[in-house]
Amino acid sequence: MELRSDMTVKLMKHNARDADVATAARVSTIGAESMEPGKPVEGLINYLMRDRHGSPFEHNSLTFYIEAPVMVAREFMRHRAGWSYNEESGRYRELQPVFYTPDHSRPLVQVGRPGAYLFEPGSPAQQRLVTREFRSAYLWAYEHYTLMLSRGIAREVARSVLPVGIYTSFYATCNARSLMHFLSLRTRDEKSAFPSFPQREIEMVAQAMENKFRTLMPITHEAFARNGRVAP
Template sequence: MSDAPDIRFRSDMTVELVKHSAADTDVLWAARVSTAGEQSLDELEKDPQRSRGLINFLMRDRHGSPFEHNSMTFFISAPLFVFREFHRHRVGWSYNEESGRYRELEPVFYVPDTSRRLVQEGRPGKYRFVEGSEEQHRLAVETMEFSYRRSYEAYQEMLDAGIAREVARATLPVGLYSSMYATCNARSLMHFLGLRTQHELARVPSFPQREIEMVAERMEAHWAGLMPLTHEAFNANGRVAP
Protein backbone atom coordinates (compact mmCIF):
# COMPACT_ATOMS: atom_id res chain seq x y z
CA MET A 1 0.00 0.00 0.00
CA SER A 2 1.27 3.51 -0.81
CA ASP A 3 1.83 5.97 2.01
CA ALA A 4 -1.53 7.46 2.93
CA PRO A 5 -1.81 11.15 3.85
CA ASP A 6 -2.33 11.99 7.50
CA ILE A 7 -5.93 11.61 8.59
CA ARG A 8 -7.40 14.79 10.03
CA PHE A 9 -10.34 15.20 12.36
CA ARG A 10 -12.33 18.39 12.81
CA SER A 11 -15.56 19.65 14.35
CA ASP A 12 -15.96 23.04 12.68
CA MET A 13 -17.54 24.08 9.37
CA THR A 14 -16.11 26.40 6.71
CA VAL A 15 -18.36 29.02 5.14
CA GLU A 16 -16.85 31.74 2.94
CA LEU A 17 -18.71 34.32 0.89
CA VAL A 18 -16.74 34.26 -2.35
CA LYS A 19 -18.94 36.35 -4.64
CA HIS A 20 -22.08 38.44 -4.31
CA SER A 21 -24.39 40.95 -5.89
CA ALA A 22 -26.72 41.63 -3.01
CA ALA A 23 -27.94 44.81 -1.32
CA ASP A 24 -31.14 46.14 0.19
CA THR A 25 -31.54 48.43 -2.83
CA ASP A 26 -32.04 45.31 -4.98
CA VAL A 27 -35.30 44.68 -3.16
CA LEU A 28 -36.46 48.25 -3.66
CA TRP A 29 -35.95 48.70 -7.39
CA ALA A 30 -37.44 45.25 -8.01
CA ALA A 31 -40.52 46.14 -5.98
CA ARG A 32 -41.02 49.66 -7.32
CA VAL A 33 -41.04 48.63 -10.96
CA SER A 34 -44.66 47.62 -10.30
CA THR A 35 -45.71 51.25 -9.90
CA ALA A 36 -42.82 53.33 -11.24
CA GLY A 37 -41.66 51.44 -14.30
CA GLU A 38 -38.23 52.53 -15.49
CA GLN A 39 -38.12 55.24 -12.83
CA SER A 40 -37.59 52.44 -10.33
CA LEU A 41 -33.93 52.54 -11.40
CA ASP A 42 -33.63 55.71 -9.33
CA GLU A 43 -33.54 53.46 -6.25
CA LEU A 44 -29.98 52.47 -7.17
CA GLU A 45 -28.79 55.94 -6.15
CA LYS A 46 -30.90 56.37 -3.02
CA ASP A 47 -30.30 55.46 0.61
CA PRO A 48 -32.30 52.28 1.29
CA GLN A 49 -32.86 53.41 4.89
CA ARG A 50 -35.57 55.76 3.62
CA SER A 51 -37.52 52.73 2.41
CA ARG A 52 -37.10 50.32 5.29
CA GLY A 53 -40.87 50.46 5.78
CA LEU A 54 -41.40 49.14 2.26
CA ILE A 55 -39.02 46.27 2.89
CA ASN A 56 -40.87 45.41 6.08
CA PHE A 57 -44.23 45.59 4.26
CA LEU A 58 -43.01 43.23 1.54
CA MET A 59 -41.73 40.80 4.16
CA ARG A 60 -44.82 41.02 6.36
CA ASP A 61 -47.30 40.51 3.53
CA ARG A 62 -45.09 37.91 1.84
CA HIS A 63 -44.51 39.66 -1.46
CA GLY A 64 -41.53 37.46 -2.13
CA SER A 65 -40.28 38.04 -5.68
CA PRO A 66 -38.46 41.37 -4.97
CA PHE A 67 -36.15 39.41 -2.64
CA GLU A 68 -34.97 37.20 -5.52
CA HIS A 69 -33.09 39.86 -7.53
CA ASN A 70 -29.71 39.33 -5.89
CA SER A 71 -27.10 36.59 -5.68
CA MET A 72 -24.64 35.17 -3.15
CA THR A 73 -22.12 32.40 -3.73
CA PHE A 74 -20.65 30.58 -0.74
CA PHE A 75 -17.77 28.13 -0.48
CA ILE A 76 -18.72 25.51 2.11
CA SER A 77 -16.71 22.68 3.61
CA ALA A 78 -18.73 20.29 5.77
CA PRO A 79 -19.38 16.57 6.28
CA LEU A 80 -21.28 14.66 3.62
CA PHE A 81 -24.26 14.18 5.93
CA VAL A 82 -24.64 17.97 6.06
CA PHE A 83 -24.64 18.20 2.27
CA ARG A 84 -27.26 15.46 1.99
CA GLU A 85 -29.59 17.66 4.05
CA PHE A 86 -28.47 20.81 2.25
CA HIS A 87 -29.35 19.45 -1.17
CA ARG A 88 -32.99 19.08 -0.16
CA HIS A 89 -33.13 22.84 -0.73
CA ARG A 90 -33.59 23.06 -4.49
CA VAL A 91 -35.68 26.12 -5.38
CA GLY A 92 -33.43 29.14 -5.84
CA TRP A 93 -30.22 27.18 -5.23
CA SER A 94 -27.35 26.02 -7.45
CA TYR A 95 -24.64 23.62 -6.29
CA ASN A 96 -21.31 22.30 -7.50
CA GLU A 97 -19.59 19.80 -5.22
CA GLU A 98 -16.17 18.17 -5.42
CA SER A 99 -16.33 14.78 -7.10
CA GLY A 100 -15.03 11.46 -5.81
CA ARG A 101 -15.09 10.25 -9.41
CA TYR A 102 -12.50 12.74 -10.57
CA ARG A 103 -10.18 13.26 -7.62
CA GLU A 104 -8.80 11.27 -4.72
CA LEU A 105 -10.73 12.37 -1.66
CA GLU A 106 -8.82 13.86 1.25
CA PRO A 107 -8.95 12.08 4.64
CA VAL A 108 -10.71 14.77 6.65
CA PHE A 109 -13.45 13.52 8.97
CA TYR A 110 -15.98 14.91 11.41
CA VAL A 111 -15.92 14.25 15.15
CA PRO A 112 -18.16 16.07 17.65
CA ASP A 113 -16.58 18.51 20.06
CA THR A 114 -17.62 18.73 23.69
CA SER A 115 -20.34 21.30 22.95
CA ARG A 116 -22.27 18.81 20.80
CA ARG A 117 -25.28 17.39 22.65
CA LEU A 118 -25.09 13.64 22.14
CA VAL A 119 -28.17 12.11 23.74
CA GLN A 120 -31.61 12.13 22.09
CA GLU A 121 -34.68 11.91 24.30
CA GLY A 122 -38.29 11.40 23.23
CA ARG A 123 -39.68 10.42 19.86
CA PRO A 124 -39.55 12.08 16.42
CA GLY A 125 -41.49 15.31 16.47
CA LYS A 126 -41.12 15.64 20.23
CA TYR A 127 -37.53 14.75 20.94
CA ARG A 128 -34.77 16.91 22.30
CA PHE A 129 -31.03 16.59 22.67
CA VAL A 130 -29.28 16.79 26.03
CA GLU A 131 -25.69 16.79 27.16
CA GLY A 132 -23.84 13.49 27.09
CA SER A 133 -21.37 12.32 29.68
CA GLU A 134 -17.62 12.55 29.31
CA GLU A 135 -17.60 8.80 28.77
CA GLN A 136 -20.17 9.03 25.97
CA HIS A 137 -18.18 11.76 24.26
CA ARG A 138 -14.96 9.77 24.57
CA LEU A 139 -16.67 6.68 23.15
CA ALA A 140 -18.15 8.63 20.22
CA VAL A 141 -14.83 10.20 19.26
CA GLU A 142 -12.76 7.03 19.65
CA THR A 143 -15.27 4.89 17.76
CA MET A 144 -15.57 7.39 14.92
CA GLU A 145 -11.83 7.80 14.58
CA PHE A 146 -11.29 4.03 14.49
CA SER A 147 -13.98 3.58 11.85
CA TYR A 148 -12.69 6.48 9.75
CA ARG A 149 -9.13 5.15 9.78
CA ARG A 150 -10.19 1.70 8.64
CA SER A 151 -12.52 2.97 5.93
CA TYR A 152 -9.85 5.23 4.51
CA GLU A 153 -7.32 2.40 4.58
CA ALA A 154 -9.79 0.29 2.58
CA TYR A 155 -10.24 3.16 0.14
CA GLN A 156 -6.48 3.43 -0.35
CA GLU A 157 -6.11 -0.34 -0.75
CA MET A 158 -8.58 -0.36 -3.62
CA LEU A 159 -6.99 2.65 -5.31
CA ASP A 160 -3.57 1.00 -5.06
CA ALA A 161 -5.05 -2.12 -6.67
CA GLY A 162 -6.17 -0.06 -9.66
CA ILE A 163 -9.85 0.09 -8.77
CA ALA A 164 -11.62 3.18 -10.07
CA ARG A 165 -12.11 6.10 -7.68
CA GLU A 166 -15.87 6.05 -8.27
CA VAL A 167 -15.99 2.47 -6.98
CA ALA A 168 -13.45 2.78 -4.15
CA ARG A 169 -15.25 5.78 -2.66
CA ALA A 170 -18.12 3.50 -1.64
CA THR A 171 -16.13 2.54 1.47
CA LEU A 172 -16.08 6.11 2.79
CA PRO A 173 -18.59 7.25 5.45
CA VAL A 174 -20.86 10.29 5.56
CA GLY A 175 -18.57 11.85 8.17
CA LEU A 176 -16.09 12.62 5.37
CA TYR A 177 -15.70 16.33 4.63
CA SER A 178 -16.58 17.54 1.17
CA SER A 179 -16.61 21.00 -0.35
CA MET A 180 -18.99 22.84 -2.63
CA TYR A 181 -20.07 26.15 -4.02
CA ALA A 182 -23.67 27.07 -3.20
CA THR A 183 -25.37 30.00 -4.90
CA CYS A 184 -28.69 31.43 -3.73
CA ASN A 185 -30.74 34.59 -3.47
CA ALA A 186 -32.06 36.21 -0.31
CA ARG A 187 -35.49 34.61 -0.58
CA SER A 188 -34.12 31.08 -0.92
CA LEU A 189 -31.63 31.74 1.87
CA MET A 190 -34.41 32.92 4.19
CA HIS A 191 -36.33 29.73 3.55
CA PHE A 192 -33.18 27.75 4.35
CA LEU A 193 -32.59 29.70 7.55
CA GLY A 194 -36.19 29.27 8.66
CA LEU A 195 -35.76 25.51 8.57
CA ARG A 196 -32.10 25.08 9.52
CA THR A 197 -31.76 27.36 12.54
CA GLN A 198 -33.37 27.56 15.94
CA HIS A 199 -34.09 31.15 16.89
CA GLU A 200 -36.05 32.86 19.65
CA LEU A 201 -37.76 35.14 17.10
CA ALA A 202 -38.96 32.31 14.86
CA ARG A 203 -42.74 32.18 14.48
CA VAL A 204 -42.55 28.52 13.47
CA PRO A 205 -40.16 26.37 15.53
CA SER A 206 -37.55 24.28 13.77
CA PHE A 207 -35.32 21.47 15.02
CA PRO A 208 -32.28 21.30 12.73
CA GLN A 209 -29.32 19.01 13.12
CA ARG A 210 -26.66 21.05 14.87
CA GLU A 211 -24.01 20.62 12.18
CA ILE A 212 -26.11 22.12 9.38
CA GLU A 213 -27.22 24.85 11.77
CA MET A 214 -23.54 25.76 12.22
CA VAL A 215 -23.32 26.29 8.45
CA ALA A 216 -26.58 28.24 8.39
CA GLU A 217 -25.45 30.58 11.18
CA ARG A 218 -22.30 31.52 9.27
CA MET A 219 -24.25 32.07 6.06
CA GLU A 220 -26.71 34.28 7.91
CA ALA A 221 -23.92 36.41 9.35
CA HIS A 222 -22.55 37.10 5.85
CA TRP A 223 -26.01 37.89 4.47
CA ALA A 224 -26.89 40.19 7.37
CA GLY A 225 -23.84 42.29 6.53
CA LEU A 226 -24.89 42.61 2.89
CA MET A 227 -28.62 43.25 3.38
CA PRO A 228 -29.11 44.54 6.94
CA LEU A 229 -32.59 45.99 6.39
CA THR A 230 -33.85 42.81 4.78
CA HIS A 231 -32.34 40.75 7.59
CA GLU A 232 -33.96 43.06 10.15
CA ALA A 233 -37.36 42.62 8.51
CA PHE A 234 -36.88 38.85 8.36
CA ASN A 235 -36.35 38.76 12.12
CA ALA A 236 -39.15 41.24 12.83
CA ASN A 237 -41.66 39.11 10.94
CA GLY A 238 -41.01 35.77 12.59
CA ARG A 239 -38.16 34.54 10.36
CA VAL A 240 -40.61 33.25 7.75
CA ALA A 241 -39.47 33.52 4.14
CA PRO A 242 -41.75 35.77 2.06
Protein backbone atom coordinates in the same frame (compact mmCIF):
# COMPACT_ATOMS: atom_id res chain seq x y z
CA MET B 1 -6.08 11.85 8.84
CA GLU B 2 -7.51 15.17 9.93
CA LEU B 3 -10.44 15.46 12.35
CA ARG B 4 -12.46 18.65 12.25
CA SER B 5 -15.40 19.90 14.28
CA ASP B 6 -16.02 23.09 12.38
CA MET B 7 -17.56 24.07 9.06
CA THR B 8 -16.09 26.38 6.43
CA VAL B 9 -18.42 29.00 4.99
CA LYS B 10 -16.90 31.63 2.69
CA LEU B 11 -18.84 34.22 0.77
CA MET B 12 -17.06 34.00 -2.59
CA LYS B 13 -19.01 36.67 -4.42
CA HIS B 14 -22.28 38.48 -4.12
CA ASN B 15 -24.56 40.94 -5.74
CA ALA B 16 -26.87 41.65 -2.90
CA ARG B 17 -27.87 44.94 -1.31
CA ASP B 18 -31.00 46.08 0.48
CA ALA B 19 -31.46 48.82 -2.09
CA ASP B 20 -31.98 46.23 -4.84
CA VAL B 21 -35.02 44.85 -3.05
CA ALA B 22 -36.59 48.27 -3.01
CA THR B 23 -35.71 48.90 -6.65
CA ALA B 24 -37.36 45.67 -7.77
CA ALA B 25 -40.44 46.34 -5.66
CA ARG B 26 -40.84 49.85 -6.99
CA VAL B 27 -41.02 48.72 -10.59
CA SER B 28 -44.44 47.39 -9.60
CA THR B 29 -45.67 50.66 -8.26
CA ILE B 30 -43.78 53.79 -9.16
CA GLY B 31 -41.51 52.53 -11.92
CA ALA B 32 -37.88 51.52 -11.76
CA GLU B 33 -36.63 54.64 -13.49
CA SER B 34 -37.85 56.92 -10.77
CA MET B 35 -36.09 55.17 -7.94
CA GLU B 36 -34.27 57.52 -5.65
CA PRO B 37 -31.15 55.80 -4.32
CA GLY B 38 -31.03 57.78 -1.12
CA LYS B 39 -34.58 57.17 -0.04
CA PRO B 40 -35.02 55.10 3.11
CA VAL B 41 -36.13 51.57 2.35
CA GLU B 42 -36.79 50.14 5.82
CA GLY B 43 -40.53 50.62 5.73
CA LEU B 44 -40.90 49.22 2.25
CA ILE B 45 -38.82 46.12 2.96
CA ASN B 46 -40.64 45.43 6.19
CA TYR B 47 -43.97 45.73 4.40
CA LEU B 48 -42.85 43.33 1.64
CA MET B 49 -41.69 40.80 4.19
CA ARG B 50 -44.80 41.03 6.32
CA ASP B 51 -47.22 40.71 3.44
CA ARG B 52 -45.18 37.98 1.77
CA HIS B 53 -44.28 39.76 -1.44
CA GLY B 54 -41.39 37.43 -2.15
CA SER B 55 -40.25 38.21 -5.67
CA PRO B 56 -38.45 41.51 -4.93
CA PHE B 57 -36.04 39.52 -2.75
CA GLU B 58 -34.90 37.40 -5.71
CA HIS B 59 -33.01 39.97 -7.79
CA ASN B 60 -29.64 39.40 -6.19
CA SER B 61 -27.22 36.55 -5.70
CA LEU B 62 -24.84 35.15 -3.12
CA THR B 63 -22.25 32.47 -3.87
CA PHE B 64 -20.86 30.50 -0.93
CA TYR B 65 -17.97 28.06 -0.75
CA ILE B 66 -18.72 25.46 1.91
CA GLU B 67 -16.77 22.63 3.49
CA ALA B 68 -18.92 20.25 5.51
CA PRO B 69 -19.46 16.52 6.00
CA VAL B 70 -21.32 14.61 3.29
CA MET B 71 -24.29 14.15 5.65
CA VAL B 72 -24.67 17.93 5.79
CA ALA B 73 -24.29 18.33 2.02
CA ARG B 74 -27.04 15.72 1.61
CA GLU B 75 -29.51 17.76 3.64
CA PHE B 76 -28.36 21.02 2.09
CA MET B 77 -28.93 19.97 -1.51
CA ARG B 78 -32.50 19.01 -0.86
CA HIS B 79 -33.14 22.75 -1.23
CA ARG B 80 -34.02 23.10 -4.88
CA ALA B 81 -35.87 26.32 -5.72
CA GLY B 82 -33.47 29.21 -6.15
CA TRP B 83 -30.32 27.18 -5.43
CA SER B 84 -27.41 26.15 -7.65
CA TYR B 85 -24.66 23.72 -6.68
CA ASN B 86 -21.28 22.41 -7.76
CA GLU B 87 -19.68 19.82 -5.55
CA GLU B 88 -16.34 18.09 -5.31
CA SER B 89 -16.56 14.82 -7.19
CA GLY B 90 -15.61 11.48 -5.70
CA ARG B 91 -15.56 10.11 -9.24
CA TYR B 92 -12.91 12.50 -10.54
CA ARG B 93 -10.85 13.13 -7.42
CA GLU B 94 -9.22 11.04 -4.74
CA LEU B 95 -11.01 12.17 -1.60
CA GLN B 96 -8.85 13.47 1.22
CA PRO B 97 -8.94 12.03 4.78
CA VAL B 98 -10.70 14.88 6.53
CA PHE B 99 -13.53 13.80 8.83
CA TYR B 100 -16.06 15.31 11.15
CA THR B 101 -16.04 14.71 14.88
CA PRO B 102 -18.28 16.55 17.37
CA ASP B 103 -16.65 18.94 19.79
CA HIS B 104 -17.75 19.43 23.40
CA SER B 105 -20.48 21.88 22.48
CA ARG B 106 -22.34 19.27 20.43
CA PRO B 107 -25.06 17.48 22.44
CA LEU B 108 -24.81 13.75 21.86
CA VAL B 109 -27.93 12.34 23.47
CA GLN B 110 -31.43 12.65 22.13
CA VAL B 111 -34.50 12.55 24.34
CA GLY B 112 -38.18 13.06 23.63
CA ARG B 113 -40.27 11.97 20.70
CA PRO B 114 -39.84 12.29 16.92
CA GLY B 115 -40.54 15.80 15.71
CA ALA B 116 -39.81 17.26 19.12
CA TYR B 117 -36.47 15.86 20.12
CA LEU B 118 -34.45 17.47 22.84
CA PHE B 119 -30.74 17.05 23.20
CA GLU B 120 -28.48 16.61 26.18
CA PRO B 121 -24.71 16.96 26.21
CA GLY B 122 -23.93 13.38 27.12
CA SER B 123 -21.72 12.12 29.91
CA PRO B 124 -17.92 12.36 29.77
CA ALA B 125 -17.87 8.64 29.04
CA GLN B 126 -20.19 9.11 26.09
CA GLN B 127 -18.06 11.94 24.79
CA ARG B 128 -14.95 9.78 25.00
CA LEU B 129 -16.81 6.94 23.31
CA VAL B 130 -17.81 9.07 20.35
CA THR B 131 -14.32 10.45 19.90
CA ARG B 132 -12.83 6.98 20.00
CA GLU B 133 -15.38 5.27 17.78
CA PHE B 134 -15.35 8.00 15.17
CA ARG B 135 -11.57 7.93 14.92
CA SER B 136 -11.44 4.16 14.71
CA ALA B 137 -14.18 3.90 12.10
CA TYR B 138 -12.75 6.68 9.94
CA LEU B 139 -9.22 5.27 10.00
CA TRP B 140 -10.42 1.80 9.04
CA ALA B 141 -12.60 3.06 6.22
CA TYR B 142 -9.93 5.29 4.73
CA GLU B 143 -7.35 2.50 4.85
CA HIS B 144 -9.66 0.29 2.85
CA TYR B 145 -10.24 3.12 0.38
CA THR B 146 -6.57 3.80 -0.23
CA LEU B 147 -5.74 0.12 -0.42
CA MET B 148 -8.27 -0.35 -3.20
CA LEU B 149 -6.98 2.72 -5.03
CA SER B 150 -3.43 1.41 -4.79
CA ARG B 151 -4.58 -1.81 -6.45
CA GLY B 152 -6.12 0.02 -9.38
CA ILE B 153 -9.77 0.08 -8.35
CA ALA B 154 -11.68 3.05 -9.77
CA ARG B 155 -12.27 5.94 -7.37
CA GLU B 156 -16.02 5.86 -7.98
CA VAL B 157 -16.11 2.23 -6.85
CA ALA B 158 -13.71 2.42 -3.93
CA ARG B 159 -15.49 5.40 -2.38
CA SER B 160 -18.43 3.18 -1.40
CA VAL B 161 -16.69 2.43 1.89
CA LEU B 162 -16.14 6.08 2.87
CA PRO B 163 -18.36 7.37 5.66
CA VAL B 164 -20.85 10.22 5.45
CA GLY B 165 -18.72 12.03 8.05
CA ILE B 166 -16.06 12.73 5.41
CA TYR B 167 -15.76 16.37 4.39
CA THR B 168 -16.84 17.50 0.97
CA SER B 169 -16.69 20.97 -0.55
CA PHE B 170 -19.20 22.72 -2.74
CA TYR B 171 -20.33 25.98 -4.23
CA ALA B 172 -23.87 27.08 -3.43
CA THR B 173 -25.49 30.06 -5.09
CA CYS B 174 -28.81 31.43 -3.91
CA ASN B 175 -30.77 34.65 -3.64
CA ALA B 176 -32.05 36.38 -0.51
CA ARG B 177 -35.45 34.72 -0.77
CA SER B 178 -34.16 31.16 -1.16
CA LEU B 179 -31.58 31.84 1.55
CA MET B 180 -34.24 33.00 4.02
CA HIS B 181 -36.28 29.89 3.28
CA PHE B 182 -33.19 27.79 3.99
CA LEU B 183 -32.50 29.69 7.23
CA SER B 184 -36.08 29.31 8.41
CA LEU B 185 -35.74 25.53 8.20
CA ARG B 186 -32.09 25.04 9.13
CA THR B 187 -31.78 27.21 12.20
CA ARG B 188 -33.51 26.93 15.52
CA ASP B 189 -34.84 30.16 16.93
CA GLU B 190 -37.28 30.88 19.70
CA LYS B 191 -38.69 33.84 17.85
CA SER B 192 -39.53 31.77 14.80
CA ALA B 193 -43.21 31.51 13.89
CA PHE B 194 -42.61 27.94 12.74
CA PRO B 195 -40.06 26.19 14.93
CA SER B 196 -37.63 23.89 13.15
CA PHE B 197 -35.41 21.15 14.51
CA PRO B 198 -32.38 21.06 12.23
CA GLN B 199 -29.44 18.79 12.83
CA ARG B 200 -26.78 20.77 14.67
CA GLU B 201 -24.17 20.33 11.94
CA ILE B 202 -26.22 21.94 9.17
CA GLU B 203 -27.29 24.63 11.62
CA MET B 204 -23.62 25.54 12.08
CA VAL B 205 -23.40 26.11 8.32
CA ALA B 206 -26.68 28.02 8.30
CA GLN B 207 -25.61 30.32 11.14
CA ALA B 208 -22.39 31.20 9.36
CA MET B 209 -24.36 31.96 6.20
CA GLU B 210 -26.82 34.07 8.18
CA ASN B 211 -23.93 36.14 9.54
CA LYS B 212 -22.78 36.95 6.00
CA PHE B 213 -26.33 37.70 4.95
CA ARG B 214 -26.89 40.04 7.90
CA THR B 215 -23.80 42.01 6.96
CA LEU B 216 -24.72 42.33 3.29
CA MET B 217 -28.42 43.04 3.68
CA PRO B 218 -28.98 44.30 7.23
CA ILE B 219 -32.41 45.79 6.60
CA THR B 220 -33.71 42.67 4.89
CA HIS B 221 -32.30 40.51 7.66
CA GLU B 222 -33.87 42.68 10.33
CA ALA B 223 -37.26 42.44 8.61
CA PHE B 224 -36.85 38.66 8.35
CA ALA B 225 -36.07 38.39 12.06
CA ARG B 226 -38.90 40.72 13.04
CA ASN B 227 -41.53 38.86 11.00
CA GLY B 228 -41.21 35.41 12.52
CA ARG B 229 -38.25 34.29 10.43
CA VAL B 230 -40.59 33.18 7.66
CA ALA B 231 -39.35 33.62 4.09
CA PRO B 232 -41.67 35.89 2.12
